[in-house]
Amino acid sequence: MPDRSFGRAALWVGIYLLLVAAPLLALLTGDVPAGAGFWWDLSMALGFAGMAMLGVQFALTARFRRAAAPFGIDIIYYFHRYAALVALGLVLAHFLVIRIDNVAALGAIDPRQAPWYMTAGRAALVLFLIVVVTSLWRKPLRIDYDHWRLWHALLATTAFLAAVGHIEGVGHYINAPWKRVLWTAYTLSWVGLIVHVRLVKPWRMLSRPWQVTEVRPERGNAWTLALAPTGHAGLRFAPGQFGWLTLGDSPFHVREHPFSFSSDADSGRVEFTIKALGDFTRTIKDVRPGTTAYLDGPYGVFSTDRHAEAPGFVFIVGGVGSAPIMSMLRTAAARGERRPLVLICANDRWDDVIFREELDALRGRLNLKLVHVLADPPPDWEGECGWIDAALLDRHLPANRRHLDYFLCGPGPMTDAAQSGLHGLGVPIARIHFELFDMV
Amino acid sequence: MLMRATWVRIIVVASGALAILLALFFAWTQNPGTTPTHVAARAEPSLMVKSGRAVYQAQGCASCHAIAGDGNPRYPLDGVGDRRDAVALRDWTIATDAAATLLPRRAAVMKEDYRDLGSDEIEALVAYLSSLGAPARPASD
Known part of the structure; x- marks a missing residue:
C-alpha cells in the first residue's frame, strides 16, 4: 500500500470502527433504562453490536469508489465476507445468552402464539444463517452465481428488516423518542444503500450504454x-x-x-x-x-501505475490470468517503458498460451524477459515445464529480486505456489500483489 | 498469509472485539454489584393460583415479565400481589380503566388481546398475580 494511501486507509478503517461502535455508544447516553441483569443487558448489547456490523455490510458492497480506492474492491469484498461471520457470531451470542440464562423470556416458538417481533427476530436469525451458509459454500452447493447474487441481496435485506422490526417491537433501550428516531434512521440508511446499488446505480448506467x-x-x-x-x-x-x-x-x-x-x-x-x-x-x-x-x-488496485517507484516488475501468470497483465504490458509498450520486466507465463499446453504471438512481439518493444512454463509440453519443448516453484523462480529472477514489484494472477494453487516461492527467496510480502478475484 | 488479507482479519477481529468490549461495558455499568433475588416463599398455592400460573405460562407472559428471575427482567412481577389489589391487577392485565391510560400505548394494545380470554382464566391469572410476594433480600444485603 503506497504511503499516500495509508492515511486515507486509516481514515476509512476509523470510520468503520465508529460506525460499528456508534449504536452501542448511543445506548449508553441519555435516558438509559435501569439494569435488568448482567447477562440480559449483555445479550441486548451484543444484539445491537451485531446489527451495527450487519448494517455496515450493505455499505461494504455498495462499491463506493472513494472508500474502496486505498484498499482495492476485492479486499472490501473479502472484508464483507469475514465481517459477516463476526456479525453473525454476535447475533447468535445475543440469542444464546438469553436461551441459556433465561429461556422463559423467549416465549413460544410457534408464530401463532409468539409476539410478532419475537418471530421477526427468529426469522432474521435463520435468514442470516442461510445467507452466510449459501455464500461460504455457494460452489459446493452448486448455486448459480446470478441466482445467488439476487437471492443474497433479497434475503440479506429481508433478514435485516426483520431484525430492525424485532428491535422496534421489543422497544427497550430505544424507548426515548430521539433514540428511536436515531436508531431507525441509522438502520434504514443501510437499507437505503440497497436502493442505491440496485436502482439508482443501474438507472445511471442506462444513460451510459x-x-x-x-x-x-x-x-x-x-x-x-x-x-x-x-x-x-x-x-x-x-x-x-x-x-x-x-x-x-x-x-x-x-x-x-x-x-x-x-x-x-x-x-x-x-x-x-x-x-x-x-x-x-x-x-x-x-x-x-x-x-x-x-x-x-x-x-481494483492491482496495477503497475500504483508502484511508479519500482525499479522493475515481475509478472507471474497462469492461463487467462494474463488478461490484466496484458493490459499492463500493452500500456507499458505504448508509454515507451524501459524498466526491466519479467513475465513468467504458466499454461498447460503450448497451443493454449493466450496472446502467445503478441507476447513474443512485445519483447522487441520492451525490456521483457519472457519465460513460458508448460505443464504438458510438446515432445520438442526445451523450455521450463511442470509447475512454478522456488527453484524455477530462482533460475529466472534477477539479482535485485528483493526490490522488484510482483504481480500474480492465475489459479489459486499457482498463486499460492508463487507466493511461497517468493517468500522463500526473501521477497518482502509488501512487494507481492494479487487480486482476490474469487471475492468479487 | 497475505498482507492485505491479514490486515482484513485483524481489523474485523478488532471491530468484533471492540463491539464485545462495549457490550460488556454496557452490561457492567447497567448492573453494578447485582445479586439475584428470590421470591418469598408462601403457603401452598390454591387450585385457582395453580390454574392462573398455567394461564401465565400458556400466554407466554414471560416474554415481557419475570417472576423470580425467570422471564424478561425488564418488567418483574415479584411482589405485585402486595402492591395492587385484585381489581387493579385485573385492570393492568387487560388494560382497562386507569391502567389503560397509564400503560405505554404499545403495551396497552398487547394487553387488550387478553380480554379475549375467558373470565375464568382472567380470574385465575389475577389470583396467581395476587399470590406473588415481594422478593426476599439476600442475607448479606
Whole structure:
C-alpha cells in the first residue's frame, strides 16, 4: 500500500470502527433504562453490536469508489465476507445468552402464539444463517452465481428488516423518542444503500450504454470482447483494473460479471479477454457485434501505475490470468517503458498460451524477459515445464529480486505456489500483489 | 498469509472485539454489584393460583415479565400481589380503566388481546398475580 494511501486507509478503517461502535455508544447516553441483569443487558448489547456490523455490510458492497480506492474492491469484498461471520457470531451470542440464562423470556416458538417481533427476530436469525451458509459454500452447493447474487441481496435485506422490526417491537433501550428516531434512521440508511446499488446505480448506467464492436477468438478457448461507448466519453482505467460487465441484459437484472481489462489503458479502447470456464463465459463466443453492454468500473488496485517507484516488475501468470497483465504490458509498450520486466507465463499446453504471438512481439518493444512454463509440453519443448516453484523462480529472477514489484494472477494453487516461492527467496510480502478475484 | 488479507482479519477481529468490549461495558455499568433475588416463599398455592400460573405460562407472559428471575427482567412481577389489589391487577392485565391510560400505548394494545380470554382464566391469572410476594433480600444485603 503506497504511503499516500495509508492515511486515507486509516481514515476509512476509523470510520468503520465508529460506525460499528456508534449504536452501542448511543445506548449508553441519555435516558438509559435501569439494569435488568448482567447477562440480559449483555445479550441486548451484543444484539445491537451485531446489527451495527450487519448494517455496515450493505455499505461494504455498495462499491463506493472513494472508500474502496486505498484498499482495492476485492479486499472490501473479502472484508464483507469475514465481517459477516463476526456479525453473525454476535447475533447468535445475543440469542444464546438469553436461551441459556433465561429461556422463559423467549416465549413460544410457534408464530401463532409468539409476539410478532419475537418471530421477526427468529426469522432474521435463520435468514442470516442461510445467507452466510449459501455464500461460504455457494460452489459446493452448486448455486448459480446470478441466482445467488439476487437471492443474497433479497434475503440479506429481508433478514435485516426483520431484525430492525424485532428491535422496534421489543422497544427497550430505544424507548426515548430521539433514540428511536436515531436508531431507525441509522438502520434504514443501510437499507437505503440497497436502493442505491440496485436502482439508482443501474438507472445511471442506462444513460451510459456500450456496444460490442468485436468478438475476437484467442488461444486457449478465450475470446476478446471489444466495447465502444454509445453517446458518452467512455471510461479511463489503470492497467490491471477490472469492471463489472452486463451483456445483452438490463442493468436492473443484476446479471453482471467482473472481468479484467486487457487493452492498453491509454488507448481509449476497452477490451476484456475472457476464457470459457463457466455458464456465462461459455456464451461469450456467441455474442454478436452490436449487442448492448453496461459497465460498472473501473475498480481494483492491482496495477503497475500504483508502484511508479519500482525499479522493475515481475509478472507471474497462469492461463487467462494474463488478461490484466496484458493490459499492463500493452500500456507499458505504448508509454515507451524501459524498466526491466519479467513475465513468467504458466499454461498447460503450448497451443493454449493466450496472446502467445503478441507476447513474443512485445519483447522487441520492451525490456521483457519472457519465460513460458508448460505443464504438458510438446515432445520438442526445451523450455521450463511442470509447475512454478522456488527453484524455477530462482533460475529466472534477477539479482535485485528483493526490490522488484510482483504481480500474480492465475489459479489459486499457482498463486499460492508463487507466493511461497517468493517468500522463500526473501521477497518482502509488501512487494507481492494479487487480486482476490474469487471475492468479487 | 497475505498482507492485505491479514490486515482484513485483524481489523474485523478488532471491530468484533471492540463491539464485545462495549457490550460488556454496557452490561457492567447497567448492573453494578447485582445479586439475584428470590421470591418469598408462601403457603401452598390454591387450585385457582395453580390454574392462573398455567394461564401465565400458556400466554407466554414471560416474554415481557419475570417472576423470580425467570422471564424478561425488564418488567418483574415479584411482589405485585402486595402492591395492587385484585381489581387493579385485573385492570393492568387487560388494560382497562386507569391502567389503560397509564400503560405505554404499545403495551396497552398487547394487553387488550387478553380480554379475549375467558373470565375464568382472567380470574385465575389475577389470583396467581395476587399470590406473588415481594422478593426476599439476600442475607448479606
